[in-house]
Amino acid sequence: MAEGIDRLTRPEGPRAATGIVHLGLGAFFRAHGAIYIEEAMKASGGDWGIIGVSLMRPDQRDAMAPQDFAYTAVELGPDGEHPHVIGVLNGVLVARENPEAVLEQMSDPAVKIVSLTVTEKGYCHEPSTGKLNRNHPDIIHDLAHPDNPVTAIGMIVRALARRHAAGVKPFTVLCCDNLPENGRVVKGVVSEFAALVDEDLARWIGTEGAFPSTMVDRIVPATKPEDIERVAAMTGRFDASPVMHEPFRQWVVEDRFVDGARPDLGKVGVELVDNVTPYEHMKLRCLNGTHSSLAYLGYLAGKETIAECAADADLARFCQYLWAKEITPGLKAPPGVSLADYTAALFTRYANPAIRHRTWQIAMDGSQKLPQRLLGTVAENLAADRPISGLALAVAAWMRYVGGVDEQGKPIDVRDPLAARLKGLSDGAHTPAAKVAALLTVREIFPETLAANDTFRNTLVTAYTRLAGQGALKTIKDMIS
């Protein structure tokens, strides 16, 4: 701890009783949903205090417990850094240490919402189909040990089973991850898992439960050690776990909660809608689609952050090209939204030099991200005779990336649940065409029809060959000139 500096303390005032359990307490939720929920309680009251759950590691709890679970959220704006102390967390549980405490908390009738940010891979589904992966070792574990679950899905089903048995209504499951129709996907995997346990339970979840889909947006780079030092110097308080975020935020939520029980989110700028799909397509494809494209191409080109990519004239033009020619032409804009304004604002967000969002961080878990970010657009463009060369270049860059060697011949630290398999496929093939063919066989990522499409395959081979032969920057330059 920085010497002579007091530890951060909770903001004064009464503490709200717990109404929400949040699974997967990472920086994103603490910089997004938690702040909205705190503001909603300040505006309209309600018992919506949050118990966070770390699924695996105790670090987050251990860092925050000495400061009574308060933390600093720092807005990184063009005019400087603005810290706010957030006191909405009532505690943090660590599921691996004590799954029973988590199940008890989730079974408490006072808990009305279980929200989640467990990242794409946390749903143990097949990204290309959205179905539960029944061969997932953790799912096999949770089916065999229902009172000792390790996955969010196992925890939700067990807690719902206990509520069902006790005659307590289900909680609303509020997914806040970047999945397409995220509520529907979670409902699907939860129902499939529940049906393997007890048909009656699955029926009850289907009729009484609620799984609203949401679109979440705020850029939240991982907190770095130097951020912790800077926050201490800025605020005069030591916070072991601050979060850093951009000024922009958006949360669009389908207004379907069990008994309508939720914080007054509409009061604080959350958009409550009947159908989130157009918002979520826009966001996943425009933002996350280009984020991943810049992450793979930028990483290969030696760019450390998205802001560095945005400052590179060729990568910037490539990103604008993707939006204008390949992504937005097939999108249906949400009511009242101009896609041109939306993407222009996105570019300004990317260019914010205060946000040091690493390409390596965004490149993680590509196998779980590609389908909803890039491949859906590719499939629709192929069907409608629209261009795909920019998107295919991004997918080819991912193929190079998972090969595990950068353009200088240095190893890449590839983080992905399928990393070993992807590397094996890439290493086992010796020409660009063979590598593309090998990686296209991964059905969890590429659906059969897309993998079999000759235009897609040939465009990928051309792109891969260029990336391997002349590097990412030259390939991009040639493509957009």
Ligand code: CS2
């Ligand atoms: C990013 C997202 O890490 C990633 O894959 O694309 O976390 C992105 O920053 C958020 O979705 C922005 O809302």
